[in-house]
Amino acid sequence: MRKAEIVMSMNRVLQNIRLTTLSKYDFLQLFTEFIEFHGDRISGDDSAIVTGIAYLKDMPVTVLITNKGKNPIEWGKTHYGEPMPQGYRKVLRMAKQAEKFHRPIVSFINVSGAFPGALAEQKGQATAIAQNLLELGHIKVPFISVFYGEGGSGGALALACGDETWMLKQSMYTVVSPEGFSSILWRNKNHISEAVDLLQMLPDDLVKVGVANRVLDIDVNNFQTRKTDLISQLYTEICKLKAMPTDLLLKQREEHYDQF
Amino acid sequence: MISSKIPAQLMSQCKKCHSIYLTYRLGKYKICPICGAYQRIESDMYMSLIFDDFKILSKESKLSNPLNINSYEKKWIEAKKLGQTESVEIGTAHIGGKIVDVGIFNPSFMMGSIGKICGDRIVYLFEHATRQKLPVVMIVSSGGARMQEGIVSLMQLQRISNAIFKHSSSGLLYVSLLCDPCMGGATASLGMQADIILGEKGATIGFAGKRVIQNTIHENIDNELQKSESLVQNGFIDCVVNREDEKYIINKILDLHQ
Numbered sequence: 001m002r003k004a005e006i007v008m009s010m011n012r013v014l015q016n017i018r019l020t021t022l023s024k025y026d027f028l029q030l031f032t033e034f035i036e037f038h039g040d041r042i043s044g045d046d047s048a049i050v051t052g053i054a055y056l057k058d059m060p061v062t063v064l065i066t067n068k069g070k071n072p073i074e075w076g077k078t079h080y081g082e083p084m085p086q087g088y089r090k091v092l093r094m095a096k097q098a099e100k101f102h103r104p105i106v107s108f109i110n111v112s113g114a115f116p117g118a119l120a121e122q123k124g125q126a127t128a129i130a131q132n133l134l135e136l137g138h139i140k141v142p143f144i145s146v147f148y149g150e151g152g153s154g155g156a157l158a159l160a161c162g163d164e165t166w167m168l169k170q171s172m173y174t175v176v177s178p179e180g181f182s183s184i185l186w187r188n189k190n191h192i193s194e195a196v197d198l199l200q201m202l203p204d205d206l207v208k209v210g211v212a213n214r215v216l217d218i219d220v221n222n223f224q225t226r227k228t229d230l231i232s233q234l235y236t237e238i239c240k241l242k243a244m245p246t247d248l249l250l251k252q253r254e255e256h257y258d259q260f
Numbered sequence: 261m262i263s264s265k266i267p268a269q270l271m272s273q274c275k276k277c278h279s280i281y282l283t284y285r286l287g288k289y290k291i292c293p294i295c296g297a298y299q300r301i302e303s304d305m306y307m308s309l310i311f312d313d314f315k316i317l318s319k320e321s322k323l324s325n326p327l328n329i330n331s332y333e334k335k336w337i338e339a340k341k342l343g344q345t346e347s348v349e350i351g352t353a354h355i356g357g358k359i360v361d362v363g364i365f366n367p368s369f370m371m372g373s374i375g376k377i378c379g380d381r382i383v384y385l386f387e388h389a390t391r392q393k394l395p396v397v398m399i400v401s402s403g404g405a406r407m408q409e410g411i412v413s414l415m416q417l418q419r420i421s422n423a424i425f426k427h428s429s430s431g432l433l434y435v436s437l438l439c440d441p442c443m444g445g446a447t448a449s450l451g452m453q454a455d456i457i458l459g460e461k462g463a464t465i466g467f468a469g470k471r472v473i474q475n476t477i478h479e480n481i482d483n484e485l486q487k488s489e490s491l492v493q494n495g496f497i498d499c500v501v502n503r504e505d506e507k508y509i510i511n512k513i514l515d516l517h518q
Contacts, residue, residue, distance in 0.1 A: 079477075114448075116468030118481040124496045126467040130452035133421035134428075153405070153414060154448045154467075161418050175414040176407040184407050185331060198327050199410050209326070211411050254422050260376070260415035 011193045013202070014178065016170045020110065020149045022220050024050050024067045027108045027148070030231050031056055031063060039090060043123060046087030048078040048115070049159075051094045053103065057235050062098035064091055064107035064159060068149075082115035088128035088158055095139045104142040104238045107159050110149030112177070114158070132158035137257075138250060142241035144234060146216070147171040147203075163241055163253050165212045167203035170219050173211065174201035210259055275299060289503045298462055298503055300440060303349040303364035306399050310507045311353035311362065317381075317388065318350050324376040324409070332408040335370065344369045346377045347402065350385040352394070356511040358518070361389040364399040367441065371403035374446060378406070379416030382450065386423035395433035395517060397510060400451045401463075404444020417449040424453050433517045435510060438465045438488070438497065456513055457497040459488030460506070465497070 028034050031054035038045040050065045068074075068081030091107075098105050114125055136143075136158070143162025151160065151173035160173075167173065174181075178195035182188065185195070196202070206212035216233070218226045241249060272283045276297035285293040289309070290301050307314040323336050344366040353362045363385050365372040374382075382398075389396045405413040427434060436454035438447070440463035448467055451457070459465055466486035473481055484490055488500045501509050 114467065116473045116476050117479055118473070118485055121466050121468065121473075121481065121485055122490075122494055124494065126447035126465075127452045127496050129448035129467070130421075130450075133418055133449055134425055134453050137418060137421055138425050154417065154445050157414055157418060158448075161421075173411065175405050175409075175411055181407060185329065198329065200327065201411065206411065209411065211415065257415055257418045257422060260379075260412050260419065 011196065013196060014172075014192070017149055017172050018112075020170060020220055021070070022110070022148050022168075022223065023070055024065045024108075026223055027065050027146075028054075028063075029227060030234070031061070034063065037094065040086045040093055042086070042089060044084075044086045046084045046090060048081050048083040048111075049087040049091060051090055056104075056106070056238070057231065059235065059238065060101075060103050061238070062094055062103045062105045064094065064105065066107075066109050066111045066159065068110060079115050079117075081111055082113055083111065083155065083159075084115050084120050085123040085125045085128035088114070088125075088132050091159060092128075092132055092136055095136050095143075099140050102141060104242060105139065105144070105162065106234060106238075107143075107145045107162070109145055109147050109151055109156055109159050110171075111152055111156050111159070112150045113152035114155030129154050129158040133161055137161040137253070140246050140250070142238050142249065144237060144241075147173055147212075152177065161257075163249065163256075164214075164237060165206075166214050166216055167206060167212045168216050168218050169203055171203060172201045173206055174199050210256075272299075291503065298440065298460065300367050300401070302344060302366045302368060303399075306364045307349075307351075307353070307362075309503070310397075310399075310510060311355050311360075314351050314353045314362065316349060316351040317361075317385065318345060318348075320345065321377045321380065324412070326376070326412045327408065327410045329408055335408075339369050342368065346381065347372045347374065347406075348378045348381050350381045352388075353397075355507070355514060358511075358514050359394055360514060361385050361392070361394045361396045362399070363396070365401045365439075365446075367401040367439070370406065372401050372446070373403050373406035373413070374416050374420075375406035375409045375413050376416065379413075379419055382420050383423040386420075386427045389432065390423075390427045390430050393430070393432065395435070395514060396427060398434070398436045398450055398454070399439060400436055400442050400446055401439035402442060402444075402446035404446050404448075414445070417445045420450050421453060424450060428453075428455070433514070435513055437501070437506065437510070439463050441465075443467070443469055452496070458506075458509065459491055459497045459500050461488060461500055461502050463488045465491055 034054035036052040145160035181195040182191040203215040274292040277295035279294040290299040
């Protein structure tokens with residue numbers, strides 16, 4: 001039902017972003033010998049975020065992919081890909097493991113936000129995100145994030161506070177949904193297209209303001225053909241970051257956020 | 261004629277039980293005389309309630325309006341007319357003879373939301389404290405990131421987190437006191453990143469607001485779930501404090517870290 005509501009109310013750009021059929025299965029093709037690891041070692045697992053280790057070409061990496069699922073049953077299981085606190089804690093656990101073994105981290109993000117619900121509140125959603133911003137933001141290995149759909153607020157930042165932020169051409173990253181923004185500015189939800197323009201939430205705008213580093217000319221139609229290009233872009237960038245001394249890497253990361 | 265002689269602040273209404281009473285009955289700590297609920301107070305009140313003196317570090321800063329929204333600028337100017345300079349005030353204070361860097365939110369200034377100016381101030385505070393080797397106390401009551409500034413306000417959360425990380429890795433103490441309301445990005449960054457996290461009695465503290473939860477997943481959540489008293493039971497804050505005891509407890513914590 002929620003899906004139908006969304007479809008009716010949004011404009012074309014948003015439709016393409018929100019209903020993207022790109023999923024974890026696509027991004028797992030970038031890697032070989034992926035092994036999925038589960039759980040935060042405290043309270044459970046969260047299928048909204050898939051984590052594991054794999055090879056990128058010849059390089060071991062830690063992979064984080066948010067996962068909405070492809071059909072109603074999967075949407076239910078992953079609560080529309082909106083992570084629970086244990087999802088964020090799992091990410092932090094995996095990042096620390098990556099740090100220990102000097103493995104770079106690559107994350108693929110499509111989250112409308114952290115899951116809003118009683119259980120998430122009870123299990124410490126705010127604390128989990130706060131810890132990620134604090135510790136994931138200072139993880140001592142190269143950390144690249146790729147947005148492939150929605151990127152909503154703190155729930156996305158908690159998976160993207162690394163060195164590089166890349167956007168597929170049909171993706172977004174924003175502090176508030178255009179619907180929410182419309183109700184703040186106009187007190188109703190009828191100004192969605194204007195909100196999309198105002199919010200500077202699309203890839204080109206984000207590069208202009210400096211939030212994102214590059215826009216990738218990849219979408220659901222050309223993914224298969226552009227796959228090798230994405231692999232080599234990731235590989236080259238990681239090698240570049242890996243060659244930097246750790247203190248320089250962290251300094252550069254801080255400076256990226258300090259420009260705002 | 262009569263009405264013009266009645267002072268504007270003579271009567272007050274409780275935010276919780278909606279009783280109306282003579283303002284003086286709220287007393288020093290602004291507690292409802294009928295139901296005992298704490299009324300929201302601004303930075304200047306906390307300065308005098310908790311600290312012996314307070315030297316403001318905030319500089320007058322110009323509004324950055326990254327999305328160029330006219331109505332935002334108007335709203336911001338309106339908010340300033342009520343007396344506060346922005347959603348947070350920072351300064352160096354004394355308590356029980358000790359020096360401490362302090363940031364206090366103004367919940368009435370655009371919901372205490374975190375924008376560019378607020379982020380600048382908090383980052384400056386933590387950097388100042390790191391240089392001067394001072395502990396930091398933050399009194400947080402904020403609705404989260406300031407939506408009118410778009411993605412820039414989200415980036416402030418990461419900037420603040422980075423500043424807190426540096427302060428923390430220098431071995432310095434950070435205490436946060438979460439007051440009503442503490443929501444969204446405020447809780448999910450500086451609020452929950454402290455070494456010691458105190459919650460004011462009865463304060464609403466959480467990530468997603470009640471209405472957001474209701475609108476997105478159609479779930480009604482229990483009012484009590486996001487109260488200080490529940491957070492302490494669920495293990496996310498260190499203790500619940502009464503407004504009258506805040507000075508004493510913060511002083512003791514700082515003493516124990518001398």
